Amino acid sequence: MSEAPWLTIIGLGEDGPDGLCAASRSALDAAKIVMGPERHLSLIQTSARTIPWPVPFSKGVEDLLELRGTPCVVLASGDPFWFGAGTTITGHLDRHEWHAYPGRSTFSLAANRLGWPLDRTICTGLHAAPLTRLRPHLSPGVRLIVLLRDGDAVTELAAYLQDTGFGASALTVMESLGGPRERITQCTADTLSGNFAHPVCAAIEVAGNGSVLPRTSGLPDTLFETDGVMTKRHIRALTLSALAPRPGEHLWDIGGGSGTIGIEWLLCDPSLTASVVEPRADRIALIDANARALGVDRLHVVEGKAPTALKNLPNPDAIFIGGGLSAPLLACVEALDGVRIVANAVTLESEALLTDAHARLGGDLTRIEVAHAQPMGRKRGWTQAYPITQWSLP
Template identity: 55%
Template sequence: MADTPLRAWLTIIGLGENGRDGLSPVALAELDEAEVVIGPPRHLALLGPLRAMAVEWPVPFADGVARLLALRGRRVAMLASGDPFWFGAGSSVIANLAPHEWLAHPQPSTFSLAAARLGWAVQDCACLGLHAAPLARLRPHLAPGQRVIALLRDGAAVADLAAYLVALGFGASTLCVLEALGGPRERVRCFEAQAFALGDVAHPVAVGIVVAGQGLALPLTPGRPDALFAADGQITKSAVRALTLAALAPRAGELLWDIGAGSGSVGIEWLLAHPANRAVAIEADPQRATRARGNAVALGVDRLRVITGRAPACLPDDPPPDAVFIGGGLSAALLDALWARLPAGTRLVANAVTLESEALLAAWHGRAGGSLLRIALADAAPLGTRHGWKARYPIVQWSVVR
């Protein structure tokens, strides 16, 4: 006899501003059969009277997951906005469930509705959820002509967004404020960021942005301008950084340990290479560690994890990295510790500027192989009434795969 599949106890229902009227017949049936309906107060209010017991999702969000799991075994409908799996609660909830325990009925996301109102192709827009994230996550997308659709917390966040764009030199950008899309309260208003003067923006709100202005757009390639990074001189300079990132060869979803991070520039550029990349910056100097955090936030990669301490004593326990960069604090003890700990296949790149560090890398090159590169750069500088070449300190770079 064939096994009878277990019926999902949890139905995740995407809800729009039209409430019950916007639901499919299948989603309506699941809602009517539920013993418990759990969701934010605004979503519960959109449904009106319910047969089931209504439970408000608490703040912070994580507390609601435990409350939901306590209902396991009952028929539960969970309410979420639009598409629960696009900047929604869906993935956070099902991480705790087996595949047979849940099903979902999404509706058009706010991104889809916004694009439909503005006549934009969704695939050509950057879609960002900024309702619980810093506005600086916009930074990598700020280039003239680019289009962004961003979900925001409330009307005050729209004013903050306009001010943020003005401060970066993108005040000429067009902002289209999209309120309560898909419902009777829907409203769309467009204006330049530098002319923002609205005081009545209603939640839920999204903003479509057409970027314009004279602000500095972040280049897409590594070796971004040094001026983008606050530093006290302890920074891997632009040209050397470009060669370093080329040697590190970031791939989507990989983890970097940036040891002796200084300003955090290498770890930040690693993160800018792909949105799924992860990085841990390890810096012994507390002021530099704080500066690295600030640089990461300012450049839109606040996911940089910064550890204040000296390697190898403070190396993370889990998970192992895909690549390691040593930009400061190079020592025989550090290399010994890394070599004993790193799994096979880990890429390691170390830069040295002193004779002693060069000798250490030469010795390890003889022991473990890899490649040695000597980077000698010079800048044009005034020489009397003319110009000549002023050499920088040469850098020796060792690259190896464990």
């Protein structure tokens, strides 16, 4: 017989215990200790010892784990496993140690207030994440529901939408949804005014003439800040195609330059991860800035030179070598089993390394030449970029 769980996570709405199911009420009555935000603790009546959840959040997890074995209830907002505390807490526990009873999520309440189809609405939590995570979704007609840190974050959101050219977006600010203090404010991002209180979310119907990020690989070069060292658009599109990102995979981007390959890899799917290795500190800052601006601040940037800097990185599923190509580096990545490798070369010396690798290991060896039309006096002609030799394996 399995051991009874000592922890129950209960999703509590702004209406307090009125919305709880019978199982949640029973767990609350049996608890010796109840932990949660002070706002939630103030909504319930209990004979149990109450502990306000501390800041930072991780300290509360540590305190909770010290209570292991004592019947405990943790109060969370709405559905604890939808941008909530549930995953963080249960990640430290075995499955038999806990139960969870979700409440009505803020996303569900917001969609029902607006009449929006939740299955076609982008829902995201930005409690502790930058607003730039919205960037890939900003396109006219897109609908988003966003959980926000506090009232000040509402003003920051409106300013961000204006800065990105989407100030005309319809904004519906919803405070304390489902409770007696519920308030709904409708405006556009560029006309927002007033003060707002936590808990708060915002629904956005995107409008405006800001730049939209395409869903295909090969973003315009102008979207990236660069010192001139970057994989240019057409080569980048072909490189991403050769890398062939698949859900859940991790990329090593060696010789990051401006970070374009790692960033576009992450934009392909939210489950993807990437580590960029770059030896120059000034380019590290550039890569970080580009990643944040394009909504993929989860990019892991490592300062160092390959292959030494590769030692402590997560195991890769795919590797791109865009700079610093050498025989020792190739030997290092070739030794990894089941990993896709794509390497680009410009110089004759680097091309010779790839030609040799192709002869030994097979794969595809491709020469890529791109020319652009440029003025030639009163007429136009082709300006040839340096040809790229690309080796991909398998």
